[in-house]
Amino acid sequence: MNEAARKPFGRFVPLIVFAALVAFFVVGLVWNQTHDARFVPSPLIDKPAPTFRLPRLEQPTQFVTKADLLGKPYLLNVFASWCFACGDEHPTLMAYRDKFGIPLIGYDYKDAPQDARAWLQRHGDPYHEVITDQSGDTAINFGVYGAPETYLIDAKGVIRYKHIGPLTPEVIAKDLEPKIRALDGAGT
Amino acid sequence: MKRLLAMLCPSPLGRGCPEGAGEGTHVAGCCVDFVPSPPTALPKGGGSKTEFSLVATGEGKSRLRHIRHVIAVVAIAFALALSASAFAIDPLPFRNNAQRDRFQHLTSELRCMVCQDESLLSSNADFAKQLRRQIFDMMQQGKSDKEIKDWLVARYSTFILYDPPLAPSTIALWFGTPVILLAGGVVVVVLLRRRARPADSIAEDSGDDW
Numbered sequence: 001m002n003e004a005a006r007k008p009f010g011r012f013v014p015l016i017v018f019a020a021l022v023a024f025f026v027v028g029l030v031w032n033q034t035h036d037a038r039f040v041p042s043p044l045i046d047k048p049a050p051t052f053r054l055p056r057l058e059q060p061t062q063f064v065t066k067a068d069l070l071g072k073p074y075l076l077n078v079f080a081s082w083c084f085a086c087g088d089e090h091p092t093l094m095a096y097r098d099k100f101g102i103p104l105i106g107y108d109y110k111d112a113p114q115d116a117r118a119w120l121q122r123h124g125d126p127y128h129e130v131i132t133d134q135s136g137d138t139a140i141n142f143g144v145y146g147a148p149e150t151y152l153i154d155a156k157g158v159i160r161y162k163h164i165g166p167l168t169p170e171v172i173a174k175d176l177e178p179k180i181r182a183l184d185g186a187g188t
Numbered sequence: 189m190k191r192l193l194a195m196l197c198p199s200p201l202g203r204g205c206p207e208g209a210g211e212g213t214h215v216a217g218c219c220v221d222f223v224p225s226p227p228t229a230l231p232k233g234g235g236s237k238t239e240f241s242l243v244a245t246g247e248g249k250s251r252l253r254h255i256r257h258v259i260a261v262v263a264i265a266f267a268l269a270l271s272a273s274a275f276a277i278d279p280l281p282f283r284n285n286a287q288r289d290r291f292q293h294l295t296s297e298l299r300c301m302v303c304q305d306e307s308l309l310s311s312n313a314d315f316a317k318q319l320r321r322q323i324f325d326m327m328q329q330g331k332s333d334k335e336i337k338d339w340l341v342a343r344y345s346t347f348i349l350y351d352p353p354l355a356p357s358t359i360a361l362w363f364g365t366p367v368i369l370l371a372g373g374v375v376v377v378v379l380l381r382r383r384a385r386p387a388d389s390i391a392e393d394s395g396d397d398w
Binding site: 146 | 314315318341
């Protein structure tokens with residue numbers, strides 16, 4: 001009496017192992033298709049935003065600090081004139097700037113101020129205020145590693161949400177707007 | 189000759205980046221800003237070996253001119269390669285070799301967030317240069333490797349570490365391979381012992397089950 005006959009199940013063990021491997025690979029493939037490994041979750045969510053003191057784009061001698069913006073929630077949108085994806089995002093920002101219900105503040109990242117001004121003049125300015133970070137040193141404290149990135153900061157200066165990559169109407173409807181609505185006193 | 193020069197001068201943006209999309213922008217596959225082709229690519233293209241042998245037989249002045257061109261191209265290639273490596277290394281004023289070694293070891297363990305398959309040490313991205321500078325400054329302030337890593341993790345999450353910490357989300361990563369290896373070992377041992385056992389009848393055991 002041979003082994004396989006004694007345990008008919010044993011014959012299928014290699015097949016089962018093979019099927020398990022295939023399942024792993026398929027899950028891996030699907031995961032890679034649907035998730036972008038570049039989008040790293042920020043450890044700063046629900047933590048106080050870093051303090052900053054950055055010049056205004058329009059009046060570089062005037063500075064905006066984190067303390068100046070406390071008291072009401074706002075969106076901080078990291079952009080740059082050299083950033084290709086920011087151009088993709090731009091029409092969405094133009095369309096939604098008044099629908100967010102909270103101020104949209106531009107964060108000009110590693111950019112020459114004259115380039116940023118020309119870019120906003122050419123494409124339109126969706127921002128209620130633009131601050132500039134030419135060195136990019138403050139951006140490191142925000143965990144910025146590219147543009148565009150968008151932060152939702154509440155009235156107490158806590159980062160509530162971060163989106164990496166261009167904002168789209170889908171992202172706004174699915175993620176951002178619920179987060180804005182969840183804030184106390186948003187849109188008032 | 190043209191072919192050679194074309195090989196030496198890849199498109200400055202490299203890897204088919206859309207126009208205007210440099211590194212540091214959230215568009216897939218746009219990392220490398222400028223990498224001249226390595227000088228090892230040279231001998232293939234121009235067939236310089238045959239040209240050298242022809243000159244040796246004294247086949248005329250045009251051949252001599254040809255060889256001069258080849259030498260010029262080789263020189264340009266080396267110059268490009270040298271300038272590329274000079275571009276990659278920041279002129280950071282280390283106190284001594286030990287500090288430089290520590291810096292290189294530390295940055296090799298950190299991920300460049302823009303070019304995620306490169307370390308902070310090897311990446312040419314603007315982002316990596318800036319973080320290298322920050323890490324260098326922190327080292328000058330006497331910060332330990334752990335303090336520097338914690339500082340980075342607070343901003344960029346543990347994703348920036350190539351060596352993942354032991355956490356609930358990384359248990360499979362840390363123990364998955366040993367567990368599978370152990371399971372495989374158990375299977376092998378069980379099978380071997382079953383075969384080694386004085387079977388009811390060895391002749392009948394065809395042994396083709398596995």
